[in-house]
Amino acid sequence: MYKRPWWRGQFRQRGFRVTVPRETIIKVLSDRKKHMSVEEIFHEVIKTNPGVGLTTVYRTLELLRNMGFVSKLDFGDGFSRYELTIGDGSTHHHHLVCTGCGKVLDYSDFAEQETALIQEIERALNKKYNFVINTHQIHFFGLCKDCRGEQNEIGIV
Amino acid sequence: MYKRPWWRGQFRQRGFRVTVPRETIIKVLSDRKKHMSVEEIFHEVIKTNPGVGLTTVYRTLELLRNMGFVSKLDFGDGFSRYELTIGDGSTHHHHLVCTGCGKVLDYSDFAEQETALIQEIERALNKKYNFVINTHQIHFFGLCKDCRGEQNEIGIV
């Protein structure tokens, strides 16, 4: 799972220190290979290092984001999620959100066709709006099998 | 700008009351024709109706969302945004977010090509993951012209 500390050099190079909490947090993200909420990351981290504080998790995630190693996801349910964008097991993918139970699935189908269109759109937006685009996110919202019973999505009377 | 109260019938039909705060909020969204943060909506609403409370704005937006008239957007900056999905001036579009200043632009280029691909993806996801997809969002993140000076994106020392 966790092969080489690819990120250590990046840290030192930019003047950031390599610390135990940072190592643990990156390892957790690297092992899971999926978007995780801050709470999930925190709980996983303290399994190995009970001393690490929630504050440090937030700070480290923000640092990793600024370094471009992690991206932040917001599906509007009040929880920020993070996932590694480089390193082991980070493939280009998007998300499928169930508006019933909040479950989020990754999918990476249609990568080639999507990439082609996205690149075309990025070029056009760059030109038209004078934006340099770094990344994109595609979210699909719907209902999973379990949430599609006879009850309707939201408990409106 | 604001032609017909297309939504009144929908309200009554579903047993919801037509009230002044609700009318005002829908009018504000309808006039602006763009995603707005809750605070923006609130400030615009109290220009005409100073009595309306922030709580009611939240509640009405949630109601409109449940009725499918409005969709909620989250770009990860801590502010929920809302935009009309039906009625006057609501065209299919996506968003371009500047990670420097937080500015959000709408764009609706490449609608046909995108729609074709999206429908194909939706069909596939439906089949593979047993999801019924209602909607999707595409966010591009990048830097606008103004935020692309000599200073780097985020104030990392």
Add this chain to the structure above:
DNA sequence: TATGTTAATGAAAACAGTTTTCATTATGAG
């Protein structure tokens, strides 16, 4: 048009995820 039921409202308090503060710890350069 008047009346009564009850959905909707506004203000304040509560809430929850996140950020800041600050004294303490520990990384890593010399």
Add this chain to the structure above:
DNA sequence: CTCATAATGAAAACTGTTTTCATTAACATA
């Protein structure tokens, strides 16, 4: 090994959002 200081953890502060609850007003009925 020593030291300067970046990083940390705990608690407090912060902020967008939700809940509570007494009051108001929409609208079905008469």
